[in-house]
Amino acid sequence: MTHTDHTSHGSGPAGLTGGSAEDHGSAGSAHDASAHVAHGAHAHAAHIHADRPGHGPAPEGDSDMAELLDLDAALGATVLADALDAAAAVLGTEPRSIVDLGAGTGTGTLALAGRFPQAHVHSLDATASMLDHLTASAATAGVGDRVTTHLTDLDGDWPAVLPEQVDLAWAALSLHHVREPARVLRQAYGALRPGGVLIVTEMSGARFEPSDLGSARDGLGDRVTAALAAHGYPVTAEWTTALGEACFAPVERHEMSFEASATTAEGARYLAIQLSRNRDRIADDLSADDLAALDAVILALGAGTSEVRTVSGRVVWVAVRPLDEVRPPGEGEQTGRAAADAGAPNVSVDHPVTDREGADR
Numbered sequence: 001m002t003h004t005d006h007t008s009h010g011s012g013p014a015g016l017t018g019g020s021a022e023d024h025g026s027a028g029s030a031h032d033a034s035a036h037v038a039h040g041a042h043a044h045a046a047h048i049h050a051d052r053p054g055h056g057p058a059p060e061g062d063s064d065m066a067e068l069l070d071l072d073a074a075l076g077a078t079v080l081a082d083a084l085d086a087a088a089a090v091l092g093t094e095p096r097s098i099v100d101l102g103a104g105t106g107t108g109t110l111a112l113a114g115r116f117p118q119a120h121v122h123s124l125d126a127t128a129s130m131l132d133h134l135t136a137s138a139a140t141a142g143v144g145d146r147v148t149t150h151l152t153d154l155d156g157d158w159p160a161v162l163p164e165q166v167d168l169a170w171a172a173l174s175l176h177h178v179r180e181p182a183r184v185l186r187q188a189y190g191a192l193r194p195g196g197v198l199i200v201t202e203m204s205g206a207r208f209e210p211s212d213l214g215s216a217r218d219g220l221g222d223r224v225t226a227a228l229a230a231h232g233y234p235v236t237a238e239w240t241t242a243l244g245e246a247c248f249a250p251v252e253r254h255e256m257s258f259e260a261s262a263t264t265a266e267g268a269r270y271l272a273i274q275l276s277r278n279r280d281r282i283a284d285d286l287s288a289d290d291l292a293a294l295d296a297v298i299l300a301l302g303a304g305t306s307e308v309r310t311v312s313g314r315v316v317w318v319a320v321r322p323l324d325e326v327r328p329p330g331e332g333e334q335t336g337r338a339a340a341d342a343g344a345p346n347v348s349v350d351h352p353v354t355d356r357e358g359a360d361r
């Protein structure tokens, strides 16, 4: 059984309803009556960052978003496996305690629990419906007894929910959502034991093939991509400098990608959800003919008659909290039971970065 700790550790402005996967908003749900902080209070912990796309927690009950994340897990399995390999290689020993920051439907949590059978995974998210989904998936996967969910805000004092310092922290497609990523990185540093590893993943772009999306309207895919880019999608982010500034060393950067093809049922559904959501973002930017063609592409994806494919890029950072004590400015050891570890002096170190660009798929 998955453990649930839906304590709220955030204090943000009121949430916002609706919106896309990269929109904002979260409302509490009657998720666990035993939680000692009411979820109604958590409804006020969501953030509005309307100035930037892709920020804030996922909207409650966004089933398309949940399905998209699960499909992303299935189609991006090789990327996940490579990121886990990188973490295992740098850690050297089996992790016992892991935190998944912005766990969503559980892509990372399930992969981590599967790969590291001695580990307990703490899965943090500010959206209750995401954690509900994760809990069910963890039970189905038979790892529920090694997973604890925490309904908590990464813009708050989230390390306080952790019972101990962790060996491994995982932040996949979530760091760009928070209000102050540098603060979250400093907190992650404090939440890790010395020698612990932080894995951060972000998107690095996507392209569609063929360029007419099978519509016979030359360059439609490029116009869709350009219109999305003008709105800031897909949301990409670069964390190498910020990781160094948070005192992680060394920091490796790996470029990876995976393909989703409409010739498989999963790929077709993934593309259909993505293009439908994207259509709504750029409807005003496309000509009427392009929009009609895009609608026909989405229908063809639903009917199983499309051969469109997408290549989705990912960047994975592997960052280590050095064994020799370095304390990032402003954040101490903050995990629930780890305060006793505080007190070592600040010293400066170099922050070597290994850029693995092009070294991976």
Ligand SMILES: C[S@@+](CC[C@H](N)C(=O)[O-])C[C@H]1O[C@@H](n2cnc3c(N)ncnc32)[C@H](O)[C@@H]1O
Pocket (backbone or CB within 6 Å): 055, 056, 057, 058, 059, 069, 072, 101, 102, 103, 104, 105, 106, 107, 108, 124, 125, 126, 127, 130, 152, 153, 154, 155, 171, 172, 173, 174, 177, 178, 179
């Ligand atoms: C794009 S999803 C990624 C989910 C998962 N890590 C994965 O790889 O599939 C981002 C997740 O971060 C969560 N999130 C965003 N901002 C958050 C915040 N301030 N506090 C907690 N969770 C947050 C969202 O609710 C969402 O579930």
